[in-house]
């Protein structure tokens with residue numbers, strides 16, 4: 001098969017939801033359709049499977065949450081679909097955000113009773129900001145939730161995105177009768193004993209059925225007619241730019257509405273896209289030369305060996321196991337013989353991969369987040385965005401004799417992108433920053449178990465971090481407890497403001513200083 005066909009044969013998306021909205025359940029059902037797993041339950045089961053042997057996963061188990069994002073591939077209707085799971089806890093880390101840089105679309109799962117929840121809003125906003133197409137699955141229609149219009153309104157106003165309902169629910173909870181497929185004009189009944197009911201252009205049943213006289217039916221039809229009349233028109237281009245989200249209703253648990261979703265997703269989601277290089281060149285997915293970038297490094301998959309798996313998104317060309325690839329950052333060429341692909345219930349050696357595929361490369365410390373691998377060593381993809389951390393800690397080794405190990409550990413973990421490194425201006429005190437508290441827990445745990453260093457943390461709390469366009473104008477006098485001046489890992493100056501108020505006060509006092517925040 002030629003490259004263009006391979007590219008058109010693939011879809012890669014991240015699945016995002018607030019905890020308990022039903023992401024795992026939906027993923028399982030999708031995998032079932034793909035025949036990737038024999039029975040549901042495998043995805044959750046993974047937590048007690050071999051991945052769980054990792055030390056660091058203990059935290060995940062203790063807290064009953066998913067710390068790492070995992071990758072799975074399945075095939076449906078001849079299309080290879082890559083799902084990247086993203087942890088949905090409020091303590092998710094930068095890894096979660098970086099996962100979004102490796103996909104071409106995102107699926108957001110929303111609990112119909114809860115709507116958009118604050119902890120995940122940020123993730124959706126990153127999608128929106130980066131123009132990543134978003135598909136929405138409103139889940140748990142078998143329970144009573146908010147009215148469909150209310151949910152759509154909420155999505156539109158919080159994300160500043162147009163909605164296009166692809167299906168529409170008839171009732172909910174006890175009275176949930178099914179969904180209307182808006183384009184194909186039929187009713188998919190929720191209960192197994194009912195058959196699919198066809199509708200004409202005016203949403204009238206083609207053959208009579210008692211539901212016709214039920215108020216939930218008449219209400220749904222009225223609503224749908226209103227959507228047809230006043231709602232936004234379907235616009236593939238807007239979907240591709242992330243300005244419109246197709247919306248589906250269903251129940252993941254009952255495997256209801258999932259097929260409608262999957263079919264439409266396959267039809268309307270973009271195939272793998274190329275990426276821009278640091279030289280502002282765009283590399284198309286069917287460009288001949290193999291290239292890919294590392295967006296995540298997972299350490300300690302096997303506690304007996306201190307090895308890591310680097311996750312690479314293939315951007316162009318064909319990856320072949322055993323090929324010689326150049327790491328652009330160092331210019332070094334090496335043979336890639338250990339590469340894996342993650343299927344629903346197994347990890348398999350991958351022999352070839354194409355744009356959109358996510359593969360795991362065995363890593364003994366060679367790779368860094370944002371690295372590009374390619375044939376000739378001439379391609380370097382744009383750096384992955386750094387996210388503005390919100391919580392900061394002063395960190396040091398409890399035992400001063402362990403300084404060397406401490407610095408080595410910090411360096412490695414920072415390189416992996418596990419945590420962000422800062423130091424105070426004059427005293428060189430190490431300060432770590434994170435987007436979620438959990439990153440510090442993982443850091444402490446890994447410093448102890450992998451580098452044998454007990455760390456002492458001194459919280460400096462939540463801060464508003466701002467970088468500076470005109471660093472040369474910054475003076476020592478601007479450094480105060482409420483506007484703490486630090487250096488980041490690239491030696492750029494950063495102000496850590498006590499709060500929003502302190503920042504505004506600073507801006508008033510020093511109007512010539514141009515502050516900016518990262519994503």
Ligand code: GDP
Nearest residue numbers: 017019020021022023024025140251252253254
């Ligand atoms: P995640 O945290 O987003 O991965 O959510 P899970 O898939 O683990 O689901 C959380 C809970 O909601 C579980 O108890 C599921 O059985 C339940 N659940 C998922 N989908 C549905 C649904 O469509 N209807 C109902 N009633 N419960 C659901």
